[in-house]
Amino acid sequence: MEAVGIVGLGLIGGSMALDLRRRGFARKVLGVETDPVNATAALKMGLCDEVVALEECVRRSGLVVVAIPADATVRTLPRILDLMAECGTAPGDADGKIVIDTCSIKAQVVRSVHYHPLRGRFVATHPMAGTEYSGPWAAMPGLFDGRACIFADSEESDPSALRKVEELYGVLNMRPIYMNSDAHDVHTAYVSHISHVTSFALALTVLDKERDEKHIFDLASGGFSSTVRLAKSSADMWVPILTRNRENVLHVMDTYIARMNEFREAIDRSDGKKIEELIKEANRIKKILR
Amino acid sequence: MEAVGIVGLGLIGGSMALDLRRRGFARKVLGVETDPVNATAALKMGLCDEVVALEECVRRSGLVVVAIPADATVRTLPRILDLMAECGTAPGDADGKIVIDTCSIKAQVVRSVHYHPLRGRFVATHPMAGTEYSGPWAAMPGLFDGRACIFADSEESDPSALRKVEELYGVLNMRPIYMNSDAHDVHTAYVSHISHVTSFALALTVLDKERDEKHIFDLASGGFSSTVRLAKSSADMWVPILTRNRENVLHVMDTYIARMNEFREAIDRSDGKKIEELIKEANRIKKILR
Secondary structure (H helix, E strand, O other): OOEEEEEOOOHHHHHHHHHHHHOOOOOEEEEEOOOHHHHHHHHHOOOOOEEOOHHHHHHHOOEEEEOOOHHHHHHHHHHHHHHHHHOOOOOOOOOOOEEEEOOOOOHHHHHOOOOOOOHHHEEEEEEOOOOOOOOHHHOOOOOOOOOEEEEEOHHHOOHHHHHHHHHHHHHOOOEEEEEOHHHHHHHHHHHHHHHHHHHHHHHHHHHHHHOOOOOHHHHOOHHHHHHHHHHHOOHHHHHHHHHHOHHHHHHHHHHHHHHHHHHHHHHHOOOHHHHHHHHHHHHOHHHHOO | OOEEEEEOOOHHHHHHHHHHHHOOOOOEEEEEOOOHHHHHHHHHOOOOOEEOOHHHHHHHOOEEEEOOOHHHHHHHHHHHHHHHHHOOOOOOOOOOOEEEEOOOOOHHHHHHOOOOOOHHHEEEEEEOOOOOOOOHHHOOOOOOOOOEEEEEOHHHOOHHHHHHHHHHHHHOOOEEEEEOHHHHHHHHHHHHHHHHHHHHHHHHHHHHHHOOOOOHHHHOOHHHHHHHHHHHOOHHHHHHHHHHOHHHHHHHHHHHHHHHHHHHHHHHOOOHHHHHHHHHHHHOHHHHOO
16 A cells, blocks of 8 residues: 555554554555654654645545544544545545544444445454553554454445455454444453553552552562553543443443452451452453463 | 471472572472472472471471461461471570561561560561462572562561571562561552452453353453453462451552542543543552552
């Protein structure tokens, strides 16, 4: 492909830019980045060839990747489809331009363009890879290798657009999984969103204590660091996810808080048998996690 | 030292055996292991030179390391001091035998031998290193390098015994921190015990869901794996810790559950400003974690 446009040169967009170019999927990467410091850094680091305005990016790119927070995605996606129409892409046009998003929530994103005449040229995806860091500095080659990528409501995309995007994720060595956007949002609430909330809460708990006890972090072990790692994640990304996936997240949090209270009561009663039962049940995670 | 005895050839005992011998602190390691499968495995893997009974281990070793769960430690420690007395070690005897424990709780361990005539020959320590795995198979060289080791109530140990144990942890490249056993138990509740409970609860939450949805783990990302990693930890080790450090653990859990509820309410109200505030506060963990 001659040129791929990447809107948002952060962890996801920047890492994608690196691999799509070095693996030959894109000859040129055109970046869109509203933060001037990030834009300069992305150019300096060679994440993209040029930083351009959104209009120019859509005009010059055959495929546009939207890699910005959920709120901004929902605002920007219809605008990109409008621009594509202005550039001459027509509904069902198998050679027309394509746009994909990369959000951690899918139902609201898909809904934002459901009735757009160019809906078929949009492919909703969620490449499930990342770290707790953000910005162009966080970009890294190989980030997506071997991980799962969800295609949501793919039957609403044109087959030609879908094939091209499957090819893109093939180049990134991702394993495709197909599901509808509502199922996606339930599943990610369980395997991603709740982990972030529990990490944030853990950080807050320990930071509260740290106000009085300056030396508490001398003792922080590897176990603590790994459990609290996600608490470094950015508010820009997570506020929209948690509010837009509100119902699913609340449901999982309620189950989680109930399980915490079950543990609390068992410890309060010094009920070793019940604690043992809970831990052994939790240990089943061993057989399931890779 | 001619011979070091290690009671319990699991992750901690086995890893200590490896490094103490290959780094020249111990010429010989005598293991005590009640589980016959673990004993055979430990011998085969070369973690120790011989597996012997507790009595023989104490008789032949200048220093005994107790590396078994908290309940068993509290039961076994007075017995080891008795055996040391039978072997001729007298109170204040600077050349006498020494015993150390390695538990994640300290107050009850220290209390179990507080009035023992040989209390001075015991040094209470907590080497803060480990993984979520257990058994001799989990032992690894270098496990302790660069980590912190807590010496609890060290003023109750004979200076000669303390110096020898400081030398031992120096060989393991551990950074010594001195505090009283009550402070230790508060701190570890914050930086270790709560992380385990939150991981267990997270595993239980997701496993509940997995009963209906077989494919949920296809989606588990790196973030989830790291947050739930500690849920693989063994009940044998954790039931005694959670029940014996009950009050501190309950206190931390209450703070944690309150923080979770604060998050829950903010999400329920779709209060983006409050969620952002909580996440940014949690982000302060970045500056503190190494």
